[in-house]
């Protein structure tokens with residue numbers, strides 16, 4: 205099944221320079237360059253002698269695809285809207301067949317308008333006859349006729365997996381599919397389903413009203429539903445009374461798994477069921493096994509609920525949560541939007557654990573003093589510290605820096621930056637490539653790269669860095685075997701760099717002035733280690749350096 209997919213054809217007409225027009229039979233063909241097992245790229249470029257200079261690109265990139273067949277929720281917490289957000293968050297394409305339009309908010313469901321059956325069929329045909337769908341996920345199926353249509357289409361257009369969320373009652377208690385649909389679920393969908401994901405009420409309804417009140421009841425229900433034909437069953441315990449954990453029971457026909465996560469204390473649980481089923485579908489579309497998919501989905505719901513526990517949308521008892529937390533900057537948590545401002549590079553403080561030990565300073569005390577003394581950005585450069593301690597130290601430094609509106613970066617350690625939600629990283633030429641760091645950290649985080657040459661500065665810009673550090677400007681002992689580029693080398697790099705530059709290497713109060721005086725506008729400041737941290741009073745030394753830099757910049761202007 206991998207390797208088939210939708211293909212996107214783009215024909216582009218280019219006006220080509222004269223020289224190209226005259227060169228005959230130029231042809232460049234790159235076929236089937238494999239990116240990974242999900243993605244194939246095919247590019248054809250053809251330019252033919254005297255014919256009109258047309259370049260056609262044909263690319264085939266498979267992206268995992270989930271089709272959701274569900275109802276619309278105007279409040280966008282559940283239904284189609286939750287499915288789209290969940291698939292987007294999991295990196296999967298999601299097409300939609302809308303079965304009903306509900307007027308719904310955080311108070312409840314005020315109205316339901318069922319889409320005519322033949323139009324549900326038309327939507328299904330439009331998607332399935334044209335696009336390659338990996339997995340179908342169902343939500344609200346408000347009539348037995350719609351269940352039958354779905355059944356027919358799945359026979360005509362088989363997909364790799366069917367995830368059935370047998371939506372019957374919303375969390376607010378409103379009925380979304382009446383008893384007549386029950387027969388459709390039992391007879392048509394369960395035997396086709398690769399997994400069915402009822403909540404307690406839905407499991408009970410499918411089992412003729414059997415009481416499900418304990419984890420042990422959930423286990424029995426999972427087995428009974430499996431007997432009714434579903435290949436895998438997940439009985440969801442979001443509504444399990446008196447449960448400290450959020451417990452779900454998964455049964456694959458052989459083994460029963462009790463999946464537990466912490467129960468997040470929040471009103472924002474509207475749409476958890478839809479999200480869970482869509483995430484399962486998304487992971488299956490990416491190629492996960494069923495158990496893996498279920499575990500990832502449960503973990504995603506828990507993380508999203510935890511992230512969103514305090515958001516407030518609507519005035520009713522059940523709020524929506526935020527699926528796209530990963531796209532957010534840390535503004536939401538910190539109350540501060542950290543957008544990089546090149547002037548932050550003015551007085552750049554880089555910590556050193558050896559110096560802190562020598563003077564009996566903790567990392568956070570040293571950082572606090574530097575920030576109070578006027579440091580405008582801080583980088584934690586801790587080379588000999590346990591990862592666990594590094595993350596803890598970084599978290600407390602982050603609090604200090606946030607309180608002063610000063611960005612905090614981590615040297616080298618992308619993992620530590622992610623773990624503590626630092627504002628970014630600074631990386632060297634032999635660390636992880638800046639492009640990879642950008643992919644891991646997202647568009648909002650600050651990335652700085654150490655560069656000694658114009659070529660490295662160009663590469664940093666291409667890779668998506670925000671600034672470069674250039675040095676050593678003067679000889680230094682802080683970094684072993686560090687080549688000194690001198691003021692001339694610094695100037696050359698500054699002139700070539702498209703990114704703002706901070707100078708580094710042996711800079712101190714007595715020699716900072718000539719650095720600022722090289723007079724290239726994109727030199728924004730100096731980075732120092734020993735000048736401020738190799739001293740008893742970090743605060744005083746930082747203040748002195750700040751004064752010198754301020755004077756030097758005023759003189760340059």
Ligand SMILES: Nc1ncnc2c1ncn2[C@@H]1O[C@H](COP(=O)(O)OP(=O)(O)O)[C@@H](O)[C@H]1O
Pocket residue numbers: 375402403404440441442443450451452465466467468469470473475476477478480502505506509
């Ligand atoms: N407060 C919560 N904290 C963590 N997980 C939860 C919470 N409430 C529900 N879940 C999880 O969300 C998923 C959906 O469950 P549930 O809310 O029971 O479904 P539905 O939305 O269909 O009623 C399950 O994996 C459940 O364990």
Ligand SMILES: Cc1ncc(COP(=O)(O)O)c(N)n1
Pocket residue numbers: 274275276277282283284306308343344371373374375376380473474475476477478
């Ligand atoms: C259109 C639609 N589909 C599904 C649900 C169930 O979601 P939940 O159980 O979280 O309320 C809903 N409320 N609305």
Ligand SMILES: [Mg+2]
Pocket residue numbers: 375442473474475476477
């Ligand atoms: Mg729920």
